[in-house]
Amino acid sequence: MMRRLGVSLYPDHSDFEEDKKYLELAAENGFSRIFMSMLEVTEGKEVVFKKFKQVIDFAKKLEFEVILDIAPAIFEALEISYDDLSFFSEVGADGIRLDLGFDGNKEALLSFNPYDLIIELNMSNDVAYLDNILTYEANKPFIYGCHNFYPQDGSALPLDFFIKCSERFKKHGLRTAAFITSQTAELGPWDINDGLPTVEMHRRLPIDVQAKHLFATGLIDDVIIGNAYATEEELVSLSQVNRYQVSxxxxxxxxxxxxxxxxxxxxxxxxxxxxxxxxxxxxxxxxxxxxxxxxxxxxxxxxxxxxxxxxxxxxxxxxxxxxxxxxxxxxxxxxxxxxxxxxxxxxxxxxxxxxxxxxxxx
The missing domain is CATH 2.40.100.10 (Cyclophilin-like)
Incomplete structure (x- = not known):
């Protein structure tokens, strides 16, 4: 499976012009996917749609794959249903990440949505969540896995636990993702931002070393910078990382x-x-x-x-x-x-x- 680099955006906290500059720089350095947080929207459906669509439309011109991070509260706030994902298709997203899960059958049904939206699952639990979904004959090509990130110092995953969680997904041949953290970026979804890594030991490492380590495990296909905005120097250093062998x-x-x-x-x-x-x-x-x-x-x-x-x-x-x-x-x-x-x-x-x-x- 081809390995990719990604960035994160937070349209409810960021400036559109700055987002555009960041995406252009990321695209120039070989980044090709976006994690876009939709966990903290506070405005009405029409305003939210317009705000996210302008960012996504710009991202699609640069050929990014865009996954929206959502939670049940978002469906309530926007008055939309899990049985109708047309909102996310119309806004231009390639998929949605389910921050919280359901009973397995629901996720399997979602993977057959008529818009061919990717359904990305939370990988950061060492339970048989994915196995349960697959027993309901989920549409595997449209299932991804993505770990959480952890804004609070000391709260991210220990390496051994991260490995166990990741192996549960990788053994099924699914595309997997995890987060690394910029050492200078300050933008995230919450008011605490001590960095946004998946693995705690990465929190203060140089960003290229974090990526090298995730790729070296052989368990992660997409490495995403959790916080925004990473510096040009950090983006360039990641663009030079060998994704397929230890360098x-x-x-x-x-x-x-x-x-x-x-x-x-x-x-x-x-x-x-x-x-x-x-x-x-x-x-x-x-x-x-x-x-x-x-x-x-x-x-x-x-x-x-x-x-x-x-x-x-x-x-x-x-x-x-x-x-x-x-x-x-x-x-x-x-x-x-x-x-x-x-x-x-x-x-x-x-x-x-x-x-x-x-x-x-x-």
Missing amino acids: LTVDLVADINEVEKNILFDNQHVRRGDITAQMVRSTEVRKKYKQEENPLHDNELVFQRGDIVIGNDTFGKYKNELQIVLEPHSDNRKNKVGQIRKEELILLDYIKPWSKFVFSQK
Whole structure:
């Protein structure tokens, strides 16, 4: 399934002109879906329709997919029925996200709505909610899953719970989404905004690392910035994230040579299938560069987790093999060529047997 980037908008709290600028910038950087909150509308049906339609119409010109986040109170406030979703079709949305669920049968029926609206379900509960819906023969191509975000510091999901919830959806082959948070944006649905991540450990991480981590789990297809408006720098950094394999940012040592740079950056790395606990081994490069000399430098060290080392001229057949250190050890037959960005060490857990990975320079 193709992986995507998304942004969030809050038309009841934002300015239309600012929304337009934000969407244009996001589109330029490869973003293609929008989470649009409709949880806090306070005006009448006609005003709400006009306000949301102008934003959605503009978004559709930029080819965004738009999902509206709704709750039962919205149907009451706008005097519309779950049995008639024409309002959401006419406003231009591609789908609706059900912040609260029903009995399973209702969601299954909604997935057969005559407007082909996507029905997006809340993923942030480790219960058999989805299984129940699917037993009612739901229209699976029109079912998505999307986690919650959590504005209060300390209130987002722990990683292990997030994994369990996500696995419930991913095992059925559904499109899944989760939220990351800008470190500067201040706009969200409520008056508390300590950031809007799905996973608590992401709350203060650089935004690109959050996205890398979600993609690395293999459980999330769409990564959405929860708060608005992210900076241009943040949007650009996300546009450069590799969505399909782990890409590690490296701080290089001063004495790295050209051969080592080529080994590091100009190759597709693959972890050996017969793994070791001490390091990740990329062995094909040693064959490609076996004739290249690699003098000793930065080799009289205790290598630490996240260090990247390459076999030097004293390492025999293992010369020019690249390794990522997982456990501290010493071996003067290896040159340290760099270290992985501290915040990205969490990604090492996702380099499995036969995993593909690449490097980029900080």
